[in-house]
Structures are given as C-alpha cells and as structure tokens.
Amino acid sequence: MNDTVTVTGMVLTSSPMKEYDRRVELLTREKGRISAFAQGARKSGSALSGCTIPLIYGEFMVYEGRSSYSLRSASIRKSFGEIAADYDKTCYAAYFSEMARYVCRENMDASGELLLLYITLLAMQKDKMPLKLIRVVYELRLLMISGQGLELFACLDCGKTDCASVYFQAGGLLCGSCAEKHPELKNARPFVLSGDALYSLQFILSTPLEKLYTFLVSDSVLEELVHFMRAYMGRFLPYKFKSLEFLD
Numbered sequence: 001m002n003d004t005v006t007v008t009g010m011v012l013t014s015s016p017m018k019e020y021d022r023r024v025e026l027l028t029r030e031k032g033r034i035s036a037f038a039q040g041a042r043k044s045g046s047a048l049s050g051c052t053i054p055l056i057y058g059e060f061m062v063y064e065g066r067s068s069y070s071l072r073s074a075s076i077r078k079s080f081g082e083i084a085a086d087y088d089k090t091c092y093a094a095y096f097s098e099m100a101r102y103v104c105r106e107n108m109d110a111s112g113e114l115l116l117l118y119i120t121l122l123a124m125q126k127d128k129m130p131l132k133l134i135r136v137v138y139e140l141r142l143l144m145i146s147g148q149g150l151e152l153f154a155c156l157d158c159g160k161t162d163c164a165s166v167y168f169q170a171g172g173l174l175c176g177s178c179a180e181k182h183p184e185l186k187n188a189r190p191f192v193l194s195g196d197a198l199y200s201l202q203f204i205l206s207t208p209l210e211k212l213y214t215f216l217v218s219d220s221v222l223e224e225l226v227h228f229m230r231a232y233m234g235r236f237l238p239y240k241f242k243s244l245e246f247l248d
Contacts, residue, residue, distance in 0.1 A: 014052050014053055032110040136229050
C-alpha cells in the first residue's frame with residue numbers, strides 16, 4: 001500500500017459511485033485538483049459521509065492508486081452548508097467551483113486558487129457585497145493568478161497612467177497615440193472604462209486577498225464592471241461553463 005499523504009483543500013464536486021461509494025474532486029493546496037474515491041461514504045454512519053459533500057474545507061488524508069487517489073479520512077475545518085440553503089448563492093458557488101476546476105491541474109501548487117475560493121465563499125456568507133460584484137472580483141483575480149492577467153495600471157507602450165482604453169488583443173491599457181502604432185488594432189474596438197471602474201479593477205488586482213471583498217460600487221459602475229468582465233472572459237477564457245446557464 002502506498003504511503004498516505006495529508007492535503008489541505010476543498011471539495012469541489014461529489015458524485016455517487018457504485019452502491020455506497022462517492023467520487024470527489026478536491027482543490028488542494030499541495031497537489032492542485034485531484035480526484036479521490038471514498039469507499040462506503042454513502043453508507044449510513046460512515047465517517048466519510050459528512051466530509052465528501054461540496055464546499056467542505058479541511059484536511060484530507062489520501063493515498064495514491066494507479067489512476068486516482070482514495071480518501072481514507074478527513075478533518076473538517078469549515079463547512080459552507082449555509083450557502084446551499086440559498087438558491088442564488090448555490091448557483092454562484094457552483095460557478096466559482098467550476099472555474100477553479102477549469103484553471104487548476106493535478107500536481108501543481110494551487111494555494112492561491114484555494115485561498116481565493118475560500119475567502120470568496122466567506123464573502124458570500126457575510127452578505128455585505130452584491131453577488132454580481134463578488135463574481136467580478138473572483139473572475140478577475142482568478143484569471144490573474146492563473147496567468148491571464150491584464151495590465152491595467154499604465155499604457156503598455158509608453159507607461160502613461162491617465163488612459164482608460166483597454167485593448168484585449170494587446171493585453172491591457174494603451175493610450176490613443178500608442179494604439180495607432182499597432183496595425184493589428186486598427187479595427188479593434190477598445191473597452192473604455194470610467195475612472196471609478198478602472199480604479200475598482202486596479203484595486204481587485206493589487207489588494208491583499210484578506211481585503212479583497214471590502215468595497216462597494218454604484219449600480220452603474222457595477223454594470224460597467226460586469227460588461228467588462230464578460231468581454232475579458234470571452235477573449236481570454238472562451239469556455240462555456242455549464243453553471244453559467246443558471247446565472248446569465
């Protein structure tokens with residue numbers, strides 16, 4: 001039998017297997033996204049029953065088989081069961097989990113992605129920010145962590161900071177004069193941001209994670225941010241998430 005290892009992570013998905021088993025996908029700090037089988041987890045009184053449901057965060061003891069891991073035991077640190085009682089929050093949580101599944105791979109460090117998902121779920125519980133704004137924050141920060149970030153603080157060419165035209169093809173801000181120097185942008189339509197919207201995006205990209213969900217914006221700025229993120233996601237993450245069917 002292979003040696004067991006303990007990983008810190010969160011259950012992203014859980015599905016029934018055979019008569020009494022479950023298959024879970026875990027987002028782990030040490031090994032990225034992994035699949036694990038929990039034998040007997042669906043049996044009444046099983047010690048694995050409560051720790052193999054989505055949005056459970058804790059320490060999981062697993063051992064590696066030929067093609068997957070097997071879950072031996074777990075210690076729950078945090079349960080986000082309250083989210084499951086709210087339909088809208090459940091839909092958003094499913095989307096955030098699906099995004100994490102998409103960008104994370106096995107045997108990679110996922111400490112940033114895991115922490116972001118954890119504090120995002122905490123923000124949803126606190127009910128101090130609109131879910132639409134939480135979604136904008138999560139999407140932008142996750143894409144930055146996964147290497148799909150934009151330069152939104154200065155013109156990519158000249159360094160000018162008082163411009164607000166984002167050219168997705170170029171990867172960020174370009175002032176008007178510099179944009180004219182790029183033939184590939186001749187027919188591109190820039191996304192022009194208001195000052196408040198640009199500041200909000202800069203805050204999301206630069207603030208420490210523990211302070212990420214501590215601001216509010218006006219309704220008009222929120223709609224601007226939502227439209228911006230849809231354009232951004234369409235350019236850099238052209239994947240149709242199934243959970244979006246319940247949000248868009």
